[in-house]
Amino acid sequence: MQIFTMDIEQDMAAALAFAGLLSRYSLTGEFYITGDMLRKYPAAVRALAKRHIICGHGYHHERFAELSLSQQQAVVEKTVALFKLHRIPIKGWRFPYLSFTAESLVIIAGQGLFDSSLHRHRILGPFYYKKGIHLLPKHLREMPWSATDLQDTLFYQKEGRLLTHCYQFSHFRAALESYLAMRTSESSSAAIPSVSRSSARSP
Numbered sequence: 001m002q003i004f005t006m007d008i009e010q011d012m013a014a015a016l017a018f019a020g021l022l023s024r025y026s027l028t029g030e031f032y033i034t035g036d037m038l039r040k041y042p043a044a045v046r047a048l049a050k051r052h053i054i055c056g057h058g059y060h061h062e063r064f065a066e067l068s069l070s071q072q073q074a075v076v077e078k079t080v081a082l083f084k085l086h087r088i089p090i091k092g093w094r095f096p097y098l099s100f101t102a103e104s105l106v107i108i109a110g111q112g113l114f115d116s117s118l119h120r121h122r123i124l125g126p127f128y129y130k131k132g133i134h135l136l137p138k139h140l141r142e143m144p145w146s147a148t149d150l151q152d153t154l155f156y157q158k159e160g161r162l163l164t165h166c167y168q169f170s171h172f173r174a175a176l177e178s179y180l181a182m183r184t185s186e187s188s189s190a191a192i193p194s195v196s197r198s199s200a201r202s203p
């Protein structure tokens, strides 16, 4: 399973274009959106929420590891409250800059949100899962990806939640489009090799 996700902190037009592309291929994406962007573009976020999963991404895109515990708590509560005010349900959270502490994860869990803040350098480290509060299914890896990855013909064998940003969209739009077209034609000819569970697991 591949889940395409995007962080939205500055370019709502890119987010809508990305969502449209996913929808065209019947894919449900995940969008990690700051409170600031929701405040500026509530109608656009509501449109995204009709088809895709909406998650929080800080209020002003804060660097959580540099905040006190009570500041962290306040930012999360303020962001969650704003989504509630707009009646847009959020399911998860990604910390801006993937910056967080062990306590940050407890705050997110307390709000009933899953966290999706794994970092490329943390994927190989066992510490994250050991805390027992990462609410992501354990077999699902999280990977930053780029236009270069999409040009790798083996990309479709990779399972997991794929992380990218709104401001990168113009760089990978064409590659994503041809990747999705290729993936669709591969799956209609049933040629996608299965990926073993063990290789998809974090060590």
Ligand SMILES: [Zn+2]
Binding pocket: 007, 008, 009, 057, 061, 096, 097
């Ligand atoms: Zn961000």
